[in-house]
Amino acid sequence: MHYRLAQGLLLLTPLLSPGPATASPNEAGGPVAVVALAHEGEQESLARAAAALQHHLKRSSLQVLGAGKLVRLLSAGVRAAAGAESLSRLSGLFQQGYIQSYSFEYRKALSSLRLVLAGLPATPPGPERWALWVKTKIFEGISLYELGRKSEALDTFLQVLHTRPLMKLSRRQYAPKIVGLWKRARARLEKLSRGKLVADSEPAGARVLVDGVEMGITPYIGRLPHGRYHLRLEKEGVGFANRLVEVGPETVTVRVQLSFEGALDFDQEHPCIRLPPGRESLPEHWWPWLGDRLGVRRLVAVRRLQKEDKAYLAAALVDLVSGKPLREAWMEWPASGRRTLMDATGELAGFLATGKPAQGIEVKQGGSQAAAAVQEQQSARGEPLAPPAPDRPWWRKFWPWGLMVGAGAVLAVGGHIASSHYHDIAYQTGVTAVQNERLAKYRAWLGVAITADILAAAALTTGLIMYYTYREPGCEPSTSPSGDTVSLGILPGGGLLLVGGRF
Template sequence: MTFIKNSYPVVVVLALALGGAAEAAPRRVVVANGDCKDAELSSQTKALYDTLVARPGENVLTAADFTERLFPQPSGSFEDIQRQLEAAQGQFYEARYAKAAQAIDEVLRQVARLPVGAARWKLYVDAQLLQALNYRSMGKVKESDDAFRDVLRLDAQYKLDPDYYTPSTRQAFDKLRRELVKGRKVKLSVKSTLPASEVFLDGRSVGQTPLTLEVPTGTYELTVKKGDTVSFPRQLPVQGEETPVLVDLAYEGSISANPFPCLASNAEGEQGLSHAIRMGGTLGVEEVIVVKLERASSGPKWLAATVLNVEGGQKLREGGFKTQGLDAPAASLSALVDFITTGKAQPSVVVAQADIQPPWEKSSESAASAPVATEVTAKSGTVRPLRVASYVTLGAGVAALAGVGVLRIAIGQDSKALEEGGHLTASGNVKANDPAGREILSGMAQKVRLHNGLLIGSCAALATGAVMFFLSPAEAPPPVSVGVVAGPDGAGASLSGTF
């Protein structure tokens, strides 16, 4: 890419060309929101998901990937994994140590995916002890000791059965026990948002929250559980003087993968959406599409979808349509998918508007908000709505214009940084092996896109506000304050007043 020194207009053109390049569809995930045991909700959400993934170029997280990332499942049942361990034991007795080591490693990977509890812990111990014996037979004493330690670090009282282990093996095991007992420990404290939750390390129960215990340094599999509510499994490095952990079990336990990815939440509005955004961050996606099915006491049902941006933490779009029966019309589903992916609404889709409650929200909320709206209208007195709207629009235009000026300065600073920072070749090109220079140019492109968007928006707002002002009756303006927030990464405006 060519960069011409001392030519700001060319910089802008090149940055715009860079920003206007075709971008891939954002990585998305589709989840149901409501009663996760509701078969109709799962079915309707799955239908929207199928309609979305059928479109070319879409990048949507599959249900299988969702399960693998949040709720990894073993390849077979507990009995299947136990038989795999028995087969590995047979290979050990046949002196096929390399084969046995591979088989035991796979067993341990599958054991970590089993439900926590005494049965899993026993299978884990049996696998680690067999691994320790197998490594010793291969002459790998250090690896053998590590396998023994993985048992002793959570059960220092464990003893080897003299009928199955040689005296030398038992002596080595007891020596490791004494070293662990005398060795340095780390204070591990675990708390949960649900009180008296059970804490499991490597599948073994170690107490209830709030829990504090001392354990040897290392990495543990941590799971927190209360009743049927289970946290995400996580690898927990325990090191230093203290390792504090807070598990939001109320949030993590509200997510399920079957029969379709779902977020069960009694929380309404922003709190429910914040849970969906957190989940998107955990999954590593860019957008979360939340699907709701609202049933009124009488009349049609509403199938609604909300698009959330994970990085910015804001709602991008929200729309829905009326539906009858168990299956949503294919044409309506296609129209809704068009809207949530492109923002273009068709007549069959009702688009949610700011400060106006959409029809798919619960009627109880609508009834509760009605008196408030009446009271505000009564207090507004003689203020003309059109004149108020003109002040708001003009104020927003002025704020956006101020942001344009700040961004123009920031773009100029980036241009200067490229020239003076040694990021350019003699011919004016950004050096191919200069990631810092390319990062500056990429940031400049983002600022230019925002700059032009604010410039167009401010002009439109000022023109619209002026027309509204001249069409409205003259009267004293209400107090309005405009605030501008701008920086190298963007600009924004805040508007407040009493109308």
């Protein structure tokens, strides 16, 4: 019978439903980020403490995000490293390039000016930064022009004119040929393709600055020449946010929560988050935002704890989904000095990594009984605490694909039964027209059945791959030879159906 294969698929569907996925402790835990939570005035000392704690945690069983990657993720790619670049140093470097260009040393000038442009993203956005950027781009264009690279010089001038279309160069300051090239760039500006930029903020009414030029307030919709821009949304008394946006044929939409974005501080030795006034922890809804931004489920929060007249250094391993601490401890604030701080934070890091208390630290008691039981068992084995397994996306679960396989198999069985029926009765009549009609129905139902067979088999294979290749965000796929394996064999009377592989 044609429907044997469909029967096989129907029988295989429940048999192939995967059991609970297992993961090693490291895979279940995933990477961890270390961030300092500081009130105004505490950023410098807590940033040093967080850097020391991260140093120790990297030597433990925990997988810890590096400070550079942490800054890139928190800043959405705007910043590359913690710590502020000196604007005065970059101004001195520009002066060097300026002098070199007037000494006809254009290659050296170009090198100096590009060092300035490379350092500017690490400086706080403001009028001084953008004034320096404009001057540097102009002299970069001049150097390129004198080196015979006129098209590159024209493109460099256009980058300034994208947001400053009315800007002119004075003949008193620049040579006529440079002024002429600038005019050519302005004339070309009108012919450039433009894309739509949409910016919104919570709360609304924030100033919108593109490459340092104020464009309006949120909600904002504007059109800019295709290219890369620095976007800043700011509202006094609330906060600010910086983004790098690529404007092209498709609409670019940016939406930000200003109070959250404005609390991020990258100008210290280690990334900090400024606590809202009057709070000793972050607002509950900020924790999931941090998890989404960083792509992790756990974060080590470092803060200053004041008890009576004593100051303590506190650290907690926080589940970013619930915002609840999994482990929390504190110690007396270490004496001043980097070496002393590095030595003192070792025991605190050891507790966060293993759950084993040590001398000199106090451990916070509490939490649910289930969490306490898990922590006690893992602490006894010296294992790092793993948070609950994350909820998979629906298309990474097996049941939707199983439903598709079941539906396809039912349709295939029905199609094969119908096609067999019409095939059998087609030759029971001597009327040619009736026979042809029944054979046509036989072929139609057979086509339906075969199509359902193929779709059910495709859904089955896809479901197995989607399920077994899923890894928690931030975890690398297993390279162990003991990875998940799926294999199917022969069903009696159902034909051969073999799917095998290691995922």
